[in-house]
Amino acid sequence: MKIQEADAKTLLLAQGMPVPDWEVARTEDEARTAAARFFDGGAERVVIKAQVLVGGRGKAGGVKLAASPDEAAQVADAILGMDIKGMTVRKVLVGAAAEIVKEYYLSAVLDRAEGRILLMGSAEGGVEIEQVALVHPEAIIRRHADPLLGLLDYQARDLAFAMGLGGHLKAAVAIAKGLVATMRAFDADLVEINPLAIVREKGPDGRTVERLVCLDAKVTLDDSALARHPGLEALRDPDDEAPEDREAREAGLTFIKLDGTIGCMVNGAGLAMTTMDLVKRAGGEPANFLDIGGGARADKVAAAMRIILDDPKVNAILVNIFGGITRGDEVARGLIEARAQQTRDVPMIVRIVGTNAAEAAVLLEQARFQTAASLDEAAAKAVEASRGTGAAA
Amino acid sequence: MSILVGRETRLVVQGITGREGEFHARAMREYGTQIVAGVTPGKGGQTALDGAVPVYDTVEEAVRDSGANTSCIFVPAAGAPDAVLEAAAAGIATIFCITEGIPALDMIPVVEMVRARGARLIGPNCPGATSPGRAKVGIIPGPIHREGRVGVVSRSGTLTYEAVQAMTDAGLGQSTCLGIGGDPVIGTTFLDALQLFAADEETDAIVLIGEIGGAAEETAAEWAAAHLADVPKVAFIAGRTAPEGKRMGHAGAIISGGAGTAASKVEALEAAGFRVAGSPTELPGLLRNAGYRG
Numbered sequence: 001m002k003i004q005e006a007d008a009k010t011l012l013l014a015q016g017m018p019v020p021d022w023e024v025a026r027t028e029d030e031a032r033t034a035a036a037r038f039f040d041g042g043a044e045r046v047v048i049k050a051q052v053l054v055g056g057r058g059k060a061g062g063v064k065l066a067a068s069p070d071e072a073a074q075v076a077d078a079i080l081g082m083d084i085k086g087m088t089v090r091k092v093l094v095g096a097a098a099e100i101v102k103e104y105y106l107s108a109v110l111d112r113a114e115g116r117i118l119l120m121g122s123a124e125g126g127v128e129i130e131q132v133a134l135v136h137p138e139a140i141i142r143r144h145a146d147p148l149l150g151l152l153d154y155q156a157r158d159l160a161f162a163m164g165l166g167g168h169l170k171a172a173v174a175i176a177k178g179l180v181a182t183m184r185a186f187d188a189d190l191v192e193i194n195p196l197a198i199v200r201e202k203g204p205d206g207r208t209v210e211r212l213v214c215l216d217a218k219v220t221l222d223d224s225a226l227a228r229h230p231g232l233e234a235l236r237d238p239d240d241e242a243p244e245d246r247e248a249r250e251a252g253l254t255f256i257k258l259d260g261t262i263g264c265m266v267n268g269a270g271l272a273m274t275t276m277d278l279v280k281r282a283g284g285e286p287a288n289f290l291d292i293g294g295g296a297r298a299d300k301v302a303a304a305m306r307i308i309l310d311d312p313k314v315n316a317i318l319v320n321i322f323g324g325i326t327r328g329d330e331v332a333r334g335l336i337e338a339r340a341q342q343t344r345d346v347p348m349i350v351r352i353v354g355t356n357a358a359e360a361a362v363l364l365e366q367a368r369f370q371t372a373a374s375l376d377e378a379a380a381k382a383v384e385a386s387r388g389t390g391a392a393a
Numbered sequence: 394m395s396i397l398v399g400r401e402t403r404l405v406v407q408g409i410t411g412r413e414g415e416f417h418a419r420a421m422r423e424y425g426t427q428i429v430a431g432v433t434p435g436k437g438g439q440t441a442l443d444g445a446v447p448v449y450d451t452v453e454e455a456v457r458d459s460g461a462n463t464s465c466i467f468v469p470a471a472g473a474p475d476a477v478l479e480a481a482a483a484g485i486a487t488i489f490c491i492t493e494g495i496p497a498l499d500m501i502p503v504v505e506m507v508r509a510r511g512a513r514l515i516g517p518n519c520p521g522a523t524s525p526g527r528a529k530v531g532i533i534p535g536p537i538h539r540e541g542r543v544g545v546v547s548r549s550g551t552l553t554y555e556a557v558q559a560m561t562d563a564g565l566g567q568s569t570c571l572g573i574g575g576d577p578v579i580g581t582t583f584l585d586a587l588q589l590f591a592a593d594e595e596t597d598a599i600v601l602i603g604e605i606g607g608a609a610e611e612t613a614a615e616w617a618a619a620h621l622a623d624v625p626k627v628a629f630i631a632g633r634t635a636p637e638g639k640r641m642g643h644a645g646a647i648i649s650g651g652a653g654t655a656a657s658k659v660e661a662l663e664a665a666g667f668r669v670a671g672s673p674t675e676l677p678g679l680l681r682n683a684g685y686r687g
Contacts, residue, residue: 110577267551276634
C-alpha cells in the first residue's frame with residue numbers, strides 16, 4: 001500500500017527522524033493559516049506540495065513556493081483540485097521553504113534477489129533515482145543490512161562516508177539506521193528520502209547552522225502485514241483505489257481492472273497472468289486480472305463474479321480454476337450461487353481441473369454451464385463468445 | 394533419485410489438525426508419502442488421519458519418536474515463521490512452507506537461520522514438490538503427475554499444475570516437480586533448483602516456469618548456460634500482457650522501468666539455450682524439439 005508524503009513523514013517522525021515541521025491543508029483557508037504560522041516562526045517563504053500518490057509532482061506544477069500567507073492561499077487554491085496523472089489533489093502539505101545546501105538520496109528497500117534489506121544512497125539527490133541508475137550506476141552506493149541484526153553502525157558509517165556525508169556523520173548514521181527501523185516498525189517494503197538534504201537554518205542563538213534533514217518521504221507498506229498494524233489502514237488513500245478494487249480487497253481477492261471485454265476469474269497469480277496472456281493470444285482483450293487466491297470458498301467466488309459483472313464492458317467470462325488447495329466443487333457451487341444472483345446474462349466458459357474436479361464437473365453439468373477442457377480451448381471459446389455478443393449488441 | 398522428496402522422505406505435517414493441513418495430509422498419504430507424524434501444540438497424544446498418524450506438541454518430539462526428516466507447514470501466517478524455525482531447530486533437513494501471506498520482513502531472519510542450521514527451506518507461499526510415483530509433499534494434485542525424467546521448477550502454484558498436466562498429457566513424465574513460491578523472500582531459488590536438478594542422475598531435461606518481476610529467472614538462465622548446456626530445457630514466462638507498475642497478486646509480479654519484464658526474461662532464457670513457449674501446452678513439443686527423447 002502506498003501512502004502520502006505527509007503520512008510517510010509522520011512514520012519517520014515516530015522513529016525519531018529529523019523531518020522539518022509541516023501542516024496538511026484541505027482548503028485555501030487552512031493553507032493560509034498554516035502558512036501564517038510558518039511566517040510567524042521566521043520563514044521567508046513557504047512551500048506548498050500536492051499530496052498525491054504519483055511521482056513527478058513538481059514537473060506537473062504540484063509543488064510551489066509562496067512569500068506571504070495570501071500567496072500561499074492562492075497557490076493552494078490552484079493546486080487543490082488539480083489533476084496530476086489521473087489523481088485529483090485533495091490535500092496539500094505546507095511547510096517552511098528550506099534553504100538547501102546540497103541534496104542527497106537515501107532509501108531502504110526490500111531486495112528480493114538477496115532476501116535482505118538494501119540501503120541505497122547517492123550524492124545525486126533530488127532527481128529520480130531510476131535516472132541516476134541508468135546514467136551513472138556507480139553513483140549509487142549499495143549496502144545490505146545484516147539479516148539478523150539489521151543495519152549495523154559500521155555499515156551506516158561506511159555508507160555515509162561513501163555518500164560524502166562525513167561532515168554530518170552522526171546525523172547520517174542515525175538517519176540510515178532510522179530508515180531500517182521505520183521499515184521494521186511498520187512493515188514497509190520501501191522507505192525513500194529524496195531529497196535528504198543539508199539545509200541552512202537559523203539556530204536558537206540566531207547563528208546560521210547546517211543540518212541534515214528529510215525533505216521528502218515515500219513509504220510503501222507490505223499488504224501482508226497490514227493486519228498487525230491496525231492504525232495504518234486509515235492511511236490508505238481512497239483515490240488510489242477504484243470502488244471495485246476496494247470491494248475486491250475487502251472480499252480477499254486480488255483484482256486489477258483492465259480495458260478489455262473478457263472477464264477472467266482464476267486461482268493463483270501466475271495462472272491468472274497466463275490466462276490473460278492466452279486470451280490476448282487468442283485475439284481477445286482481458287477485462288481484468290482477478291486471483292481468487294488459494295482455498296477460495298463459494299462466497300468468495302460469488303463476490304468475484306459480482307465484481308466482474310459490474311464492469312459494463314464485460315461481455316464474456318472465463319473461469320479458469322486449477323484446484324490444489326482450492327477445491328473445484330466449492331468453486332462450482334459459488335458459480336451456481338453467483339449465476340442465480342446475477343443481474344445480467346453474460347456467456348461464461350468454465351474450466352475446472354485438479355482437486356475435486358470430478359465433483360465440480362457433475363455440478364456444472366447439472367447446472368448446464370459451458371465448459372472447456374484445456375486452457376487454450378477455454379481462451380478460444382471465451383474470445384468467440386465475446387465476439388458473438390459483441391456483434392449482437 | 395529425484396530431488397528434495399522421495400521414498401526416503403519421512404514427513405511431519407505442522408498444522409495437521411487444521412482444515413487445510415488435514416485435507417492435504419490425507420492426499421499426501423494417499424499418494425504414498427510416508428507421513429510419520431503431525432504437530433499441533435496442545436494436541437500432543439492425539440492422532441490424525443483416522444488414527445493413522447500420531448500428533449505431537451513439538452517438532453522435536455516428532456523427530457525423536459518418528460524419525461521425521463522433512464516437514465510440511467500449514468500453520469497460519471502469524472505463526473508460520475516460528476514453525477519454520479522450530480522445524481530447523483529440531484533437525485529437520487527439508488522444510489516446505491505452504492502458508493501464504495507472511496509479511497516479507499519476517500522471512501529475512503528466518504531464511505538466514507534455516508541456512509545457518511544447514512537445513513533447506515522451500516517457500517513460503519509455495520505448492521511443495523512431487524517426485525511422481527514416490528512421494529508428494531504439499532498441495533500439488535497427485536493425479537496430474539507421471540513418472541519420468543523431466544525436472545519441473547516454477548515460481549507459481551496453479552501455473553505449475555498447468556505445466557505438469559501438459560507434460561503428463563503428452564506422455565512426458567517428471568523426476569520432480571517443484572514450486573518455489575512467489576513471495577519476495579524465499580528459501581530456495583530457481584538457481585538452487587537448477588543446481589539440484591543438475592546433480593540429479595534421474596533428471597534429463599528441465600522445464601522452468603517463471604513470471605514477471607525480479608531477476609531470478611535471468612540469474613538462473615545465466616547459470617544454466619554454463620552448466621546445463623547439453624540438457625534439453627524449455628521455459629514459460631507468465632505476464633507478457635501485464636500492465637506496467639501494477640502488482641499482479643504475487644508480490645514479486647510487478648514490473649517497472651523495463652526491469653523484470655517478460656521480454657527481458659524471454660531474451661535471457663533464449664540466450665541461455667532455453668526454448669520459450671507461448672502457452673504451457675506448447676512445452677512438451679518444444680522439449681522434444683530440443684532433443685529430449687524421454
